[in-house]
Amino acid sequence: MSARLLLRSLTLSLLLCFAAVPSLVFAAATVQIPKYERIALANGAVLLLMERHDVPLIAFSADLRGGAMTDPVTASGSASLLANLLEKGAGSRDAFAFADAIAAVGGTIAASADTESINVSGSFLNKDRALMIELLADMLQRPRLAREEFDSLRSRQIDFLRAAKDSDLGSLTPIYGAAAVFGEHVYGKSPIGSEAGLAAITHEQLTRYYRDQLGADRLILTIVGDFKTADLKPLVTKAFAGWRKAEQPFSRPAPPTKVTGRRVLLVDAPTSVQSYFWAGNVGVSRAFPQRAPLDVVNTLFGGRFTSLLNSELRIRTGLSYGASSRFDRMLEPGAWELVSFTKTASTIEAIDLALDVVGRLHADIIDATMLDSSKAYVQGQFPLALETSAQWASALGDLEFYGLDRGYIDQRLNALAAVTLEDARKIVQSQFPTADNLTLVVIGNAAAIREGLRKFGPVTEMKLSDPSFAPQGK
Amino acid sequence: MTRRFSVLLAACVASGVLIGSSALAASASEVTSATLANGMQVIVWPDRDIPNIALYNWVRVGSRNEAPGITGLAHFFEHMMFNGTSTRQPGEFDSVLEANGARNNASTSDDVTIYQDWLPKAALETVFALEADRLRNLAFEPKVVESERGVVYSERRNSVDDNPSSRLQEQVQAAAFTAHPYGIPTIGWPADIESWKIDDLKEFFQRNYAPNNCTLVLVGDLEPQATIALARKYFEAIPAREGPKPIVTKEPVQAGERRVTLLTDAQTPVVQFAYHGMASADPRAPTLELLMRILADGDASRLHRALVEEQKLAISADGYVQAGFDPGLVWFYLSLPADGDVAAAEKSFDAQIETVRRDGVTKAELARARNQALADFWRGQATIDGKADALGRYAVMKGDYRKLFDAPQAYERVTLDEIKKLAGELLQSAFRTVGVLPVVATAEAKQ
Numbered sequence: 001m002s003a004r005l006l007l008r009s010l011t012l013s014l015l016l017c018f019a020a021v022p023s024l025v026f027a028a029a030t031v032q033i034p035k036y037e038r039i040a041l042a043n044g045a046v047l048l049l050m051e052r053h054d055v056p057l058i059a060f061s062a063d064l065r066g067g068a069m070t071d072p073v074t075a076s077g078s079a080s081l082l083a084n085l086l087e088k089g090a091g092s093r094d095a096f097a098f099a100d101a102i103a104a105v106g107g108t109i110a111a112s113a114d115t116e117s118i119n120v121s122g123s124f125l126n127k128d129r130a131l132m133i134e135l136l137a138d139m140l141q142r143p144r145l146a147r148e149e150f151d152s153l154r155s156r157q158i159d160f161l162r163a164a165k166d167s168d169l170g171s172l173t174p175i176y177g178a179a180a181v182f183g184e185h186v187y188g189k190s191p192i193g194s195e196a197g198l199a200a201i202t203h204e205q206l207t208r209y210y211r212d213q214l215g216a217d218r219l220i221l222t223i224v225g226d227f228k229t230a231d232l233k234p235l236v237t238k239a240f241a242g243w244r245k246a247e248q249p250f251s252r253p254a255p256p257t258k259v260t261g262r263r264v265l266l267v268d269a270p271t272s273v274q275s276y277f278w279a280g281n282v283g284v285s286r287a288f289p290q291r292a293p294l295d296v297v298n299t300l301f302g303g304r305f306t307s308l309l310n311s312e313l314r315i316r317t318g319l320s321y322g323a324s325s326r327f328d329r330m331l332e333p334g335a336w337e338l339v340s341f342t343k344t345a346s347t348i349e350a351i352d353l354a355l356d357v358v359g360r361l362h363a364d365i366i367d368a369t370m371l372d373s374s375k376a377y378v379q380g381q382f383p384l385a386l387e388t389s390a391q392w393a394s395a396l397g398d399l400e401f402y403g404l405d406r407g408y409i410d411q412r413l414n415a416l417a418a419v420t421l422e423d424a425r426k427i428v429q430s431q432f433p434t435a436d437n438l439t440l441v442v443i444g445n446a447a448a449i450r451e452g453l454r455k456f457g458p459v460t461e462m463k464l465s466d467p468s469f470a471p472q473g474k
Numbered sequence: 475m476t477r478r479f480s481v482l483l484a485a486c487v488a489s490g491v492l493i494g495s496s497a498l499a500a501s502a503s504e505v506t507s508a509t510l511a512n513g514m515q516v517i518v519w520p521d522r523d524i525p526n527i528a529l530y531n532w533v534r535v536g537s538r539n540e541a542p543g544i545t546g547l548a549h550f551f552e553h554m555m556f557n558g559t560s561t562r563q564p565g566e567f568d569s570v571l572e573a574n575g576a577r578n579n580a581s582t583s584d585d586v587t588i589y590q591d592w593l594p595k596a597a598l599e600t601v602f603a604l605e606a607d608r609l610r611n612l613a614f615e616p617k618v619v620e621s622e623r624g625v626v627y628s629e630r631r632n633s634v635d636d637n638p639s640s641r642l643q644e645q646v647q648a649a650a651f652t653a654h655p656y657g658i659p660t661i662g663w664p665a666d667i668e669s670w671k672i673d674d675l676k677e678f679f680q681r682n683y684a685p686n687n688c689t690l691v692l693v694g695d696l697e698p699q700a701t702i703a704l705a706r707k708y709f710e711a712i713p714a715r716e717g718p719k720p721i722v723t724k725e726p727v728q729a730g731e732r733r734v735t736l737l738t739d740a741q742t743p744v745v746q747f748a749y750h751g752m753a754s755a756d757p758r759a760p761t762l763e764l765l766m767r768i769l770a771d772g773d774a775s776r777l778h779r780a781l782v783e784e785q786k787l788a789i790s791a792d793g794y795v796q797a798g799f800d801p802g803l804v805w806f807y808l809s810l811p812a813d814g815d816v817a818a819a820e821k822s823f824d825a826q827i828e829t830v831r832r833d834g835v836t837k838a839e840l841a842r843a844r845n846q847a848l849a850d851f852w853r854g855q856a857t858i859d860g861k862a863d864a865l866g867r868y869a870v871m872k873g874d875y876r877k878l879f880d881a882p883q884a885y886e887r888v889t890l891d892e893i894k895k896l897a898g899e900l901l902q903s904a905f906r907t908v909g910v911l912p913v914v915a916t917a918e919a920k921q
Contacts, residue, residue: 030525054523055852087773096779103774104842106849125849152786159789159811162741167637271739274631304577306568315565318624321632343631373573380575380594383524388856465741 031383032410036396037229044217045240048396049232050224052389058129058225059389061121061397062136065250066213067114068193069186075201076468077193078209079113081154085206086111086120088149091138095149101135109135114191115178116253116330117401118214123390126226130235137239140219145210150203158195165464169269169443170341172469173278174328176441179470180265181280181335185256188470195467215246222397224389255332258282262436262457265471268446269464275347275444276339279354281433283336286329286402292415293423294327294431300374301325301361301432302338308357308365313340319350331402336433344445348452351442355435355456362434366424379416501855502879505865506698508705512714513686516705517865517875518698521858527598527694528862531589531605532870534689535682537660538584538798539718544674546662549582550626551678555589556580557618559611564618567604574600584656585798586870592859595695599704606708609688612679614672623667630661638740638911639807645734646909650748650803654725656796684715689870693862721800725750732907737914742789743810744911745819749900751804754797754871760884761892762804762900766793767843768835768893769826770806774842780826781808787819798871804900816910827901834894844885851881 036050071078087109089095102109102122109122120139124132164172175190182188190197221240223232259281284294295303302309302325313323319342328334338358342350385391386409399408440456442449443464453459462471507517536548556578558564571578576593591601634640644659651657661667690709692701728750752758770777770793777791788808796802808819854860869875 055856057849057852057856095783096774099773100842103772103846104838106842106845106847108849123849123853125845125852152783155786155811156782156789159742159809162812163789163809166740166742167639169636170632273635274628304572306565306572311565314625316621318621319628321625321628341632342628369573373569376575377572377577380526380597381577381592383526383594384592384859387524387858390856 031386031413033396033406034392037233038400039233039237041216041237041241043241043243044215044245045219045221045243046400047233047236047240048220048222048400049229049236050222050392050396051227051229052224052392053226055389056126056226057123057389058126058132058223058227059121059123059393060132060136060221060223061119061390061393062140062222063220063397063401064118064120064140064214065116065218065401066246067117068189068191069115069253070213071189071193071197072205072209074197075205076190076197077157078201078206079118079213080191080193081150081157081198081201082206082210082214083111083113083118083120084153084157085145085150086139086143088153089144089146090135091142093138094144095146098135098139101131105131107132109139111139115187115189115334121390121393123225129227129232133235133239140214141243143210145203145207147203150206154198154201157193158198161192161195161198169272169276169464170339173276173339173441173443174335174337175469176265176267176443177278177280177337177439178335180439180441181259181282182256186253187256187330187332187334190469194469197468199467211246212248213246216240216243217245218250219243220397220400222393222400224393224396253332256282258433258437259439260437262438262440264440264442264453264456264459266446266450266453266459266461267441267443267464268461269443270445270447272344272444274341274343275350275442275449276341277347277351277354277443278337278339278441279351279358279438280335280337281438282333283327284329284431285331285333286398287404288329290423290427292412293419293427295378296371296374296416296419297366297424297427297432298325298327299378300366300370301357304374304377308361309338309340309354312353312357313342313350317353319346319353323354336431344448347442347444347449351440351456355438358433358435358438361428361432364425366421366428368421371419371421371424375416375419379413382412502876505875506702507875508702510685510706510710512710512712513684514705514709514712515689515869516702516709517689517691517869518696518701519691519693519861519865520696520698521693521861522695524858525595525695526858527593527595527692527696528858529591529593529601529605530691530862530866532689532691532866533587533589533683534585534687534870535587535718536583536585536798537658537662538655538721538800539682540655540658543666544670544678545658545666546626546660547666547670547674547678548587548682549660549662550622550667550670551675552580552582552587552589553622553626554614554619554675555608555612557622558613558615559607560613561607561611564615567608570604571597571601576601582660583798584660584796584802588866590862598696598701602704602708606712609683609685609709610712612683614675616672619672619675623670626662627664627667630664630667634659634661638736638738639744639746639809641738642734642736642744642746642909642911645736646746646748646907647803649732649734650728650750650907651725654723654800655721656725656798656800656802681716682718684717685709685712686714687717689866691862691866691869693858693865725801728905731903734907734909736909736911738911740911740913742812743814743816743913744909745808745810745816745823746909747806747823747906748803748909749902749906750801751795751900752797752801753799755873756797756801758892758896759797760881761888761896762795763847764840764843764885764888765830765835765893765897766795766804767846768839769793769830771843771846776826776830777806777823781819781822785822786811787814787822812913816912820908824903831894831898831901834890834897837890840888840890840893847885
């Protein structure tokens with residue numbers, strides 16, 4: 001599922017980053033999906049169970065199809081607010097008792113919404129597995145959705161957005177960017193909602209939304225860790241076999257359309273000392289078959305420290321602390337995006353340089369040394385992304401969610417090893433937008449950069465304090 | 475401060491270490507350590523779940539070793555360690571490393587600078603060659619220094635200048651220490667970032683980047699004796715040097731609350747409290763960790779429940795213990811709603827602190843804190859990275875990596891009385907600095 005934003009407190013800082021593209025130089029056979037069991041319940045729920053016994057923990061990940069893309073147009077943030085409300089009491093426990101039950105055993109459960117799903121994940125010590133299943137089942141099937149909790153959570157979430165606008169501007173450019181590129185398409189919706197959208201949600205709407213959008217037929221529950229499948233399977237099956245289906249059918253999003261030409265969205269942050277910029281267009285879906293050359297090329301372009309982009313904006317010029325690019329791959333093509341930031345005075349220079357690097361990518365810059373280095377990097381880091389039970393839970397859940405076969409993981413290293421220069425060239429031409437087909441988003445001091453930005457294309461302007469992520473009227 | 479892609483705002487309860495003794499007994503015996511002839515310590519812990527290795531080089535130098543005029547130098551140095559040697563061009567360290575399938579990062583704190591590599595096991599010798607080369611042959615190219623100065627200033631703008639709560643934290647920390655260098659922000663004051671000279675860098679390197687001031691930790695798919703032999707081959711010939719000057723300054727006991735206000739343009743108010751705490755190696759550290767979990771770790775903690783859930787005075791309440799070679803600060807952070815009442819939030823916070831000082835905590839709370847620490851310990855043990863971090867932290871900050879394996883007993887020994895006594899001693903208003911970021915009109919903030 002796509003980039004997940006955490007705005008739970010001002011102290012959960014961070015972090016721009018390179019989509020850590022995983023990988024390895026030796027024996028391709030070293031990363032294979034361990035044995036696991038897939039159980040399809042009659043109500044549509046899918047359970048995936050994988051034993052791993054290195055530490056006495058059990059990790060789980062419950063993915064429910066839907067997410068922000070099912071938010072009503074006037075109620076942006078419904079999925080996000082519902083996810084948070086699920087944590088506020090369920091079954092026989094009110095909000096405090098529910099939190100106490102988790103904390104008392106040192107467990108964690110966190111729910112959040114993304115563009116295409118609501119995810120509930122966490123981990124427990126193995127001895128507490130029965131409690132973990134009970135809490136998770138209650139949370140999904142018997143949440144209290146109490147009005148008073150709804151009221152305070154909704155206010156708090158609006159204030160988290162305001163706090164992010166005070167302190168975490170870099171994390172917001174992808175939200176403005178998705179809204180600008182995808183427009184009315186469901187992928188343009190903010191996964192965390194907006195101040196205006198959240199304020200418009202009523203308790204009645206949200207409880208309706210819960211019944212419409214959550215149900216067994218939307219659920220993929222992956223549990224990985226220190227348990228015996230024979231013990232856990234009946235427990236989980238019993239806990240979820242009785243859940244109803246969602247009252248609305250899930251409809252897959254339509255494929256979005258690439259944007260042609262270049263335009264600029266300027267978000268005015270008058271007191272900011274830096275400009276935070278984002279450039280993107282529609283990329284590829286999760287099932288895109290040429291993933292290996294795509295990842296190798298994106299890694300050398302903007303997915304590691306010595307990438308072309310970071311070399312130009314950080315290493316050569318010292319204009320920025322960092323610059324990176326990534327593909328957000330969903331059921332349908334999500335965004336390809338590049339992000340960076342620089343002091344206000346060098347905004348135009350830095351954007352020029354970033355676009356110049358995009359131009360160089362299309363001017364056949366990739367040579368064998370660059371390609372081999374990128375392949376080795378993606379291969380070498382791959383095992384580190386599949387080390388823990390939580391990582392395996394997420395990876396297995398993804399395979400099921402996106403309908404991918406196990407070759408997606410098992411054949412990953414072989415596919416990377418087979419990438420040729422010709423593959424790389426083809427993927428650049430077919431899948432990486434050219435510099436004149438990018439939508440730009442810049443958060444910064446508009447008075448200082450407005451005029452300079454005009455050369456990049458028509459400029460639309462809004463204020464950082466506006467209560468939504470798209471200019472008014474859109 | 476980190477070199478690469480993220481800036482850690484040190485603001486969550488330090489994750490705890492608590493261990494089931496049976497499992498740990500096995501683990502302790504798996505660790506091998508050696509001290510090279512030049513004084514460099516090497517610690518190796520095999521873990522063969524994946525064919526990779528996590529390497530951490532802990533250098534005992536941080537902003538604690540700085541002075542006015544050169545603040546931020548330890549962190550700047552962390553950047554310069556990637557920018558070329560007498561045998562390798564600037565950028566070669568990264569390009570060779572990545573071409574061999576490895577990734578790296580680095581971070582600087584008040585006390586230490588940590589260099590990290592995550593590599594496929596086949597790349598170990600290449601990585602050792604690179605790491606030894608930069609310890610021995612670092613170069614100082616004027617052009618590179620200027621470019622990196624720009625990068626560091628960008629990092630400062632991103633992590634501090636464009637982040638009101640970080641700016642407040644910087645001011646609170648500076649106010650809390652009148653004598654000890656813990657008052658220096660690790661990223662450095664702006665004027666100093668603009669002013670370091672190449673000679674400052676050379677002197678800093680010569681003094682602090684001594685092999686005898688480094689602890690090398692390796693966890694992953696490796697053979698301990700072969701790894702130590704390889705470390706000898708690459709690192710042992712680097713001559714020992716003097717090492718950092720001892721820090722003799724002790725912060726005088728604070729005798730009255732200090733207050734800091736930051737006027738800036740922000741939509742949401744912030745209140746921070748920083749009490750003088752203890753050093754990392756203090757035997758009361760496990761007691762403090764459990765106390766902090768009870769007060770500020772998660773939705774069931776006292777401060778979250780009272781201020782966020784019940785009274786709705788704050789939208790988040792967090793805590794963090796800064797404990798280094800010397801006594802650091804015990805932090806609490808409140809983020810308020812846009813129309814929040816700073817005075818009311820502060821009053822409610824004070825009431826919670828007074829309650830814990832007067833009555834202590836409950837048996838159930840202590841049990842919960844222990845369980846949270848135990849589960850977090852295992853979460854940390856799930857990765858080679860987590861193990862390298864924990865091992866290094868105990869070796870460097872607490873003086874002996876084996877203490878990691880004694881942690882369960884230490885936590886088990888913590889009593890209700892000890893927690894109450896510690897809360898009574900530490901959490902006195904006379905020993906704290908309070909920082910407030912009120913929401914003010916833009917015009918006033920700009921004046």
